[in-house]
Amino acid sequence: MVEVQTENRPMTALRLEHVSLTAGKHTILDDISMDLPDGRITALVGPSGSGKSSLLRIVNRLWDGVPRVRVHGSVWYGDTDLYGDRVDVSVVRSHIGMVFQRPTPFPKSIFQNIALPLKVHGTARSEISDRVEAALQTVGLWDEVSNRLHQPALTLSGGQQQRLCIARALAVEPTVLLMDEPASALDPKSRRRIDELIMSLKGTVTVLMVTHHLDEARHISERLGVLVNGRLAAFGETEAVFASENDVVAHYLHHHDED
Numbered sequence: 334m335v336e337v338q339t340e341n342r343p344m345t346a347l348r349l350e351h352v353s354l355t356a357g358k359h360t361i362l363d364d365i366s367m368d369l370p371d372g373r374i375t376a377l378v379g380p381s382g383s384g385k386s387s388l389l390r391i392v393n394r395l396w397d398g399v400p401r402v403r404v405h406g407s408v409w410y411g412d413t414d415l416y417g418d419r420v421d422v423s424v425v426r427s428h429i430g431m432v433f434q435r436p437t438p439f440p441k442s443i444f445q446n447i448a449l450p451l452k453v454h455g456t457a458r459s460e461i462s463d464r465v466e467a468a469l470q471t472v473g474l475w476d477e478v479s480n481r482l483h484q485p486a487l488t489l490s491g492g493q494q495q496r497l498c499i500a501r502a503l504a505v506e507p508t509v510l511l512m513d514e515p516a517s518a519l520d521p522k523s524r525r526r527i528d529e530l531i532m533s534l535k536g537t538v539t540v541l542m543v544t545h546h547l548d549e550a551r552h553i554s555e556r557l558g559v560l561v562n563g564r565l566a567a568f569g570e571t572e573a574v575f576a577s578e579n580d581v582v583a584h585y586l587h588h589h590d591e592d
Contacts, residue, residue, distance in 0.1 A: 344371045345368045345371065346370065346539035347368070347369040347410055348409040349366055349407070349409075350407040350408075351364050351365075351366055351405075351407070352406035353404075353406055354396070354402070355403050360563060362564075363564050365388065365564075370539070370556070372535065372537060373540075374534070374554045374556075375542070375556040375557070375558065376541075376553065376554035376556075377389075377544075377558045377559075378550050378557065378585075379559055383562060385543040388560070391404055392415070392429060392511055394422045397422065404416060410425070410428065410509070427454055428509065430503065430505070431510075431511045432495075432498055432513065432515050433513050434513050434515065436497070438486035438489070438498060442484060443478050443483070443485075443486045443497065444482040446486045446497055446498075446501050447465045447468050447469070447500055450505055451464055451504055467504075468500040468504035472499050491519055492520065492522070492523025495516070496530065499512075499530065508538065508539060510540050511541050512540060512541070512542035512543070514542075514544055515527055516528060516544075516549070528549060528552070528553055550571070551572075555570065556570060557570075557574040559574065559585060561585060566579065566581045566582050566585075567582040574586075
């Protein structure tokens with residue numbers, strides 16, 4: 334694997350050490366080690382089926398209970414191994430949020446989509462309205478929905494639904510946000526808004542995102558990982574990875590046809 338070292342690296346928010354994923358006798362991910370600096374945006378790219386989404390699911394413990402699937406290695410959040418003994422998965426997910434490829438709003442009102450997770454996480458009733466508004470402001474949705482907060486979230490457009498899902502994830506104030514191709518199912522205008530939103534999180538939330546758009550990865554991310562056949566072919570500062578002369582990495586980055 335190619336790795337570019339930099340001086341004065343910021344504090345690490347999340348660290349993967351020799352992580353592998355197996356399903357029965359099949360290896361999906363093999364010996365992945367990487368660190369996510371605090372408050373920075375890291376993107377994962379690679380061919381379809383290379384294990385990008387599977388890696389996000391490891392971090393958020395979404396493989397738990399799946400028959401014959403095993404996670405090996407360590408995932409460190411601060412000084413806590415997320416796969417260690419006595420780790421409460423619900424606590425993990427309060428610190429590490431997840432946004433999926435397709436919008437997944439609850440079949441409830443716009444307001445309740447954000448208020449319910451806040452209630453689950455113990456937010457005082459007197460604070461919920463302000464926290465809902467703050468989350469919607471963060472994603473640029475407040476002005477569009479403030480006069481219809483109690484209408485069904487499913488009446489929103491696809492782009493609005495995805496921003497609502499991001500607001501829902503951010504409302505509980507995670508320190509890490511996992512995003513699995515959050516704009517790929519949207520129209521170009523909505524994609525640009527999501528990209529701008531992700532960039533606005535820089536410095537406040539650590540983002541690990543999967544994308545199959547290389548232009549998006551290059552424009553948004555500060556660090557870039559290239560997954561090929563379940564292995565991390567390169568990982569480092571984004572521009573340094575794009576400049577890599579490693580044959581596997583260069584072939585993917587310079588011969589990849591985007592959708």
